[in-house]
Amino acid sequence: MPLQRFLITTALLLSALWGGFLGSLHLTGSAGFLDRMEASLTDIRSVLIGGKSPPPAVAIIAIDDRTAASHGFPIDRATLARAITAVAASKPKTIALDLLLLDPGTEEGDVALASALSLVPSVIAAAAVFPESKQMVTSDPNDPLSGIPVADSLLLPLKRFSDIAATGVVNVATDETGVPRFIPLISRSAGRVDPSFPLRAASLALDRDPAFQPGSISFADRHIPTDTGQRLPLTFYGPRRTIPTFSLMDALDGKVPADAIENRVVVIGATVTAGGDVFPTPFDPVLPGVEVISTAIAHLIAGDSIVRDHNIRRLDATVAVLLPLALVGLIAWRRSLIGFVLIALVFVVWATINLAMFKAGYWLSAALPVAAALPPVLIFGAAQLLLGRRQVRHFAAQSELLQRIEAPGLGEWLARDPSFLAEPVRQDAAVVFIDLSGFTGLSEAVGAVTVREVLSGFFEIADQEARAHGGAITSFMGDGAMILFGLPHPAEDDASRAAACALALADRMRSWLDSHTALQGGRKIGFKIGAHCGAVVASRLGTGDRQQITATGDTVNVASRLMEVAASRGAEVAFSAALVRAASAGTGPPLPAGPLEGPLETKIRGRSGSIDVWLWRCAG
Structure with missing residues (x-):
């Protein structure tokens, strides 16, 4: 915005100086370089008005x-x-x-x-x-x-x-x-x-x-x-x-x-x-x-001669200053269709007045206002276009950054509907949580560079699998991530895609950790995944221009607690029975039956009752 204000102020000042310069030449009859243009425009006006009877x-x-x-x-x-x-x-x-x-x-x-x-x-x-x-x-x-x-x-x-x-x-x-x-x-x-x-x-x-x-x-x-x-x-x-x-x-x-x-x-x-x-x-x-x-x-x-005296030339010089100011101001004010219509309207009004004055016997210059207005309008318009392209590139970069955090479908939806989730929405969704085990101790033992490399690899895998399965990473929480399935609208295969994403994450993380043991500094780190489905409250959290799309509710809490269940039972993934049933009944691919264990009735921290849980362990 400061650059935009500076550009507008500079354009208005230079437009006034340019128009004033041409106007001063016109006042003394020294703007001869405009004669050919003025001659053509005068002939056009004469033909439009037509001849008249001589006295x-x-x-x-x-x-x-x-x-x-x-x-x-x-x-x-x-x-x-x-x-x-x-x-x-x-x-x-x-x-x-x-x-x-x-x-x-x-x-x-x-x-x-x-x-x-x-x-x-x-x-x-x-x-x-x-x-x-x-x-x-x-x-x-x-x-x-x-x-x-x-x-x-x-x-x-x-x-x-x-x-x-x-x-x-x-x-x-x-x-x-x-x-x-x-x-x-x-x-x-x-x-x-x-x-x-x-x-x-x-x-x-x-x-x-x-x-x-x-x-x-x-x-x-x-x-x-x-x-x-x-x-x-x-x-x-x-x-x-x-x-x-x-x-x-x-x-x-x-x-x-x-x-x-x-x-x-x-x-x-x-x-x-x-x-x-x-x-x-x-x-x-x-x-x-x-x-x-x-x-x-x-x-x-x-x-009955046409009037073109010093007073007319002063009026021409005034128009040479005011017209470019008006047009530059309109471009700065509105670069939309309304702005272009207003600019065209200003030209039409000026041309109509100029022609009417010529018909009435007053020779206002047509070339001078055009020469005064055209360069500032073209230069300022080009500058605005370049600035607009710069802003487009900036927004594209921001959009790309958003796409790296949000699922592609969700990012596109936000672009089409900026008011999406301006008000909280209660709906069904599937939630996957993943968290690294032993990472806190690793962070204390190794340097910041190693921590960054581990987190970068983890975030990249989580991002790729969330995208691949149509999920939205609603947040990265230190060494963990929350992936939501069901935005912008719930679908029948949300549970099956969430389950597939959880299993793909387990395979990817296992392989990645095994192949990057050097980064772990001799310490063994692992991971745990929890997945559940049910009703959530999707909303935007934050104020002003700092907002984040997330989901809250019991379903989210249970999915998070299921990671503890997976860790306590020595499993990589803990699925709620509700998610397994939904995945089996949905339109997506069914869960593989072999490595799944359950259902196991399990107490969930923070809940009075228990739920049935299915565990997934590495087949090897």
Whole structure:
């Protein structure tokens, strides 16, 4: 028990430390090794919840395969200018051009595009260039720009366009599986800070400049939580074209309904197959990049982005500590079926809450609690299993020891029914006593080693013969033993088996003593056996965990006194006539008639009357 308590206490402490360690990494956004697991679990949750209708905030004009077939790709800027002019006629709030205008085109085309962009508030794309696909950042809760990686350079549009339209950075942040999970709302490079393309478009559409605080941005009274590094978490509305999408060819031909554009942000970008600007998402393996950007713009305008801010991360860190504590506690409390059911129930409740929160718009981590709980549970479970095996081995050793003292059938019965003989039981049984003669004098004359060897040989013979005949050695008494036949239940052959056991003991003991005269130190020792049957009271003696199964009553006393009869008459075994009759009438083998003498009427010490006794002497 002290080892078990130490193991439980240590497991709980280490579980809390492990969960706290992972939680602290998660708070700073440093637990990137969990990204792949979190990505898979996020996709599962998204699919389980299903898609939803996007808010009426954004429409897409796609430079698709049909447009490329008619006008080539990249599309010339004069054609693009005509499409923007047609869209502007339907009075959108903003036109967001998701194209990099880095190099000059024809003068006529550039002039036309600049003129078209001036018709309506517009934003055009820039791109940040980083030295590696992953960026290491530090987080400072007091610095709203902390956690934002610094780009090596920016790919900026031509000045003639950026003088007319606002500029925003179109980079997205993907996870280990390539799914765009976040939009960085701020990009940094040497000497400058730039807003993202979606943030610029939403700011123009709302006619509000964003205000930044640690973990959030605000448009006047509109508050939008952000994750570490001022990143906007993305959840997708559905597969491609879930956000209303129209071909640029339809815009050129005037076939786009005006109400699909009016008072919306119109994002113009490429979806052409050869463009390669696609991302895997839970609902679509090749969602066009322009729809990813449009999703972020819709989130900012409608305020329907999923919440994953510092408060959510603190809640994740708390769960990362409490969940493993709960599971380890349940394993320590109950290792039965009930315990495993409770552990499964905790997981189900946690998963249900996690899914419900995700559906409600709160992104609780699924990977962090699993990573925090699984190692402690597996390690503690393995330790408990090893400890259990150790206990099993201990109990097996104790059982083996019990079997060496109790008859096999009785030991098995005790294992099946631990309450056996918790209350005394009166029943018929046969009792055999055996005792060494002259052993007290031998003990005084020889050393302890010799005494031990003699007793060991005696006990081994008594144990083997008791087992062989189905008896139970209820006690070893110094140089004697009491063997009981009739437990756990009396049987018709109890008397015959007791008689057979007594005779086998006589033969074994005689031969063993004759062959080990050296152990007797020149002194002659012998043995005497008494056997009787009748009613006994079988019970457990002792208290607490120190108990012994035994039998008491007149039958036991008579069997014990019959050893004196055998010794006084120069016989090896003294049987009561009652036992001889029962053995002869029972189902066991009959007693051999030759060496038996009797019946002899004999006085028994401690009894007022006499009984008939049969004696057994060595035939030689």
